[in-house]
Amino acid sequence: MQVNILGFGNMGQAIAKALLANRFSAKIIVSDKSKVAASGVSFDADFRTLARADVVIIAVKPQDVPVLAGQVRGKIRDGAVVVSIAAGLKINKLKRLFRHGKIVRVMPNLGLSVGQGIAAWKSAGLLAAEKRLAQKFLNAVSENFEVGDEKLIDAVTAISGSGPAYFFYFAESLGKAARRLGLSQKQSLLLVSKTMAAAAELQGEGDYQALIAKVRSKKGTTDAALKVFQKRKFFTIVNQAVTAAHRRAEELSK
DSSP: OEEEEEOOSHHHHHHHHHHHHTTOSSEEEEEOSSOOOOTTOEEOTTOTTGGGOSEEEEOSOGGGHHHHHHHHTTTSOTTOEEEEOOTTOOHHHHHHHHTOSOEEEEEOOGGGGGTOOEEEEEEESOOHHHHHHHHHHHHHHOEEEEOSSTTHHHHHIIIIISHHHHHHHHHHHHHHHHHHTTOOHHHHHHHHHHHHHHHHHHTTTTOHHHHHHHHOOTTSHHHHHHHHHHHTTHHHHHHHHHHHHHHHHHHHHO
């Protein structure tokens, strides 16, 4: 099997890393404007190997996809499965741009670079065997699920695609608060990073109210903090932020 990754930025590199870590049985070939050193992959700056690809990954930035499509149009064999991770580009638009009928649109997230990814996808034009191939590929990259309606990809984008940045933003704010209380930069970073890592491990199946109850005691320190969150309508802020991300994802999809 041959997998060609077109675009080798953060996500392209993360996909290659995941495939190699999971010992996915395929030759991995990368095409990018700049040759990034990476073990386990071959480079093809001129798309000479593209005609032999079984899976073609579109991993450039969304705004660069039309230019890329113009460069590779007609070079992808009819039986290849084209997998796009470009946010906002719908399947029908991808079909038109690449003049190719077998498309899988995927929304992964940065977590796949550390073996903790989650991705949602929708396919079109795939035969049963081709869909099994796509599923096998996706399983090697990240935990994943298929959505019934392509519109839900925009919701996934707003939650898990953008989601890591929300947690980093909260962690940064917590670190700033720690420094205002007199802790050093190093101490604040250590406390916040270890607390976030522990919370991720503890969450299990996501019964968040039960987990909060394990930390919160009546009239205790956690109770005092959470009351501020509730008074300032923390959920409303989060909901408004996610809604804004979702709205933007829909705009990019038009």
